[in-house]
Amino acid sequence: MENINKKVQKSIPSSRVQRVSRFVKVGAKVSTNYIKHYAKTVVDADYKGKEELHKENAADVYDALSELKGSALKVAQMMSMDKNMLPQAYTDKFQMSQYSAPPLSLPLVNKTFMKAFGKAPYQIFDEFSKEAVNAASIGQVHLAVKDGQKYAVKVQYPGVAESVSSDLKMVKPIAVRMMGLNEQDVEHYMEEVENMLLSETDYNLELKRSQEITSACKDIKNVTFPNYYPDLSSKKILTMDWLDGMHLPDFLETNPSQEIRNKVGQALWDFYDHQIHTLKEVHADPHPGNFIINKEGLLGIIDFGCVKEIPSPFYENYFDLMVPENLNNDEKRKQVFSNMRFIYDTDTEEDKNKLDALFSSMIEILSRPFHSSPFDFSQESYFNEITAIADNQDNQNLMKSSKKPRGQRDGLYLNRTYFGLYSILHQLEATIETKSVYFS
Structure with a gap:
């Protein structure tokens, strides 16, 4: 597992006023960075600090979105997957939202458990990690043990579902400005993004989809899935088997052989081709944080919150x-x-x-x-x-x-899926058989 940001949050800005205020503050900070940048260019004709400006802005925007979490941070994560969309400094920083955002403190996690089950996590499990082992945009994961079995317990951040619509309205002008997008396109796709994000905040729906898709894909070679546990899950908590292994960056640092790289890449291709062309629905969030790889090249698929029906x-x-x-x-x-x-x-x-x-x-x-x-x-x-x-x-x-x-x-998430898939295969430097169910 990745080393996540050790700065622990004790609360999340939840009211509209608090969240708007945070967006305004980061906007003012970005504007100040621009003023500093242009002042330096006036004073020093040799100053070439645009990359420094991007780094400062990326850090400030990421810090704000990390604090807000939810759809605001999810949009940053989506943007980081498209390396042509943003300056490299933004891409590098926003990729942290895939699995290393600042986690929530244990008291907030306990509060979520009490609402769902009337019990704290340590009353349900024999062991429950005090710190999150993985923290992303919608929720964070804790390692739990019960009767000798290890579980991954995903706990949703408070207020995420309730703030989706209002957050997107605030994120839209930032996205248009930062990416130089056509505002008509952004407006057109916003409803699709909102619907998909709302579905990601419903862990009951994710549980159902996880069980259905993993059952339909169980025979794909070199792919494995966790089992899911309805009696240990709720609308804000999702419990599944713990999968041992590494996320893609850590896996690549082990310098795997070309054979293992190809094995992982082939499994990934076969998994997506089967979903798209046989199931007509797809795990539409192919970023490195959603895959666990072991040294033998077995590919674990997690997080079926973002599923696009085609x-x-x-x-x-x-x-x-x-x-x-x-x-x-x-x-x-x-x-x-x-x-x-x-x-x-x-x-x-x-x-x-x-x-x-x-x-x-x-x-x-x-x-x-x-x-x-x-x-x-x-x-x-x-x-x-x-x-x-x-x-x-x-x-x-x-x-x-x-x-x-x-x-x-409907093309937004399918395009995103293929871009994410190709990007991971490129990072793997994999050579694979790309035959498709569709063309056969």
Whole structure:
């Protein structure tokens, strides 16, 4: 397990006034950092401190979001998964939200247990760690022992569910400014984000999904899941088996062999391909904090809070153009782009042509691993192509200037899933068989 931030929180700002106040304070601090930065550029013509500015702002924003937790911190976590979205300083800092946010103090944990069971954790378990062993955006995990068996007990932070909607309204302008996004797109996708975050705060729903998906995926090779315990769980507490192993960064530090890297990567690919194409629902939170890997390369999957159900019409359109013959068919491509709301009839012909070229390139790159099996995810050239499309100024201007949202809401979490999957496979430097249920 990771070493989490040792600063323990005794309370979480829960009222709207308290949370708004914290957002205002961090906004003022960021503004002060900008003033300091530009003052230095005036005084010292050789000053090249933009990276220092990013580091200061990233630290201040992360500290504020860590204190608030919940959806505010979850958005930071989502942003950190997309390395093209933010300056590196933000990405590095926000990745901490995946498993090392400041934990809550034990009295607050005891209070949550008393509300759920009428008992403190030490009255239910023989042993219960006083400190969290893992602290993320929605909740924190404690190690517990009962009758000689080890359990991971996830305890939700107080007030998280109640603050989702109001937090997103406050986060939106920060996200638009920091990422330079099209405000129409942000507004369009906000409802999807809100619905998914609300589902993540319902541990009864997570328990149900965890049991269903792990049962449906139990035969996938080299993948393991914890058992879940309804009698030791509630809407704010989720108890499962403790899985021994390491998160991805610690696993990579052990310098695993290429064979083990490929084994983990293949298991990850097979797990996601089965969910998407057979179950039509997917564990849509593929960040390193949600996987436990042992030295033999057995992949443990945890945290089914963020599950995206994939509607059939959207599924058919989304994967239709991953077939090269369809992508290269002008009539077919035009129809799917219209169905997916990538391109509108009211767009100018110039914009239609530019958007067609942009989305065609994105789909070709996304689908390339499916048609090049085995695929080597260590190749920098492939990921440089992804970065080049995102960094292209003409593409950025085209998307930012649009007065219409581009793409259906259902694409947000499926795109995020594939990006997260490819990113982890790249970190593993894995070469795997990328055959898919869909193409077979």
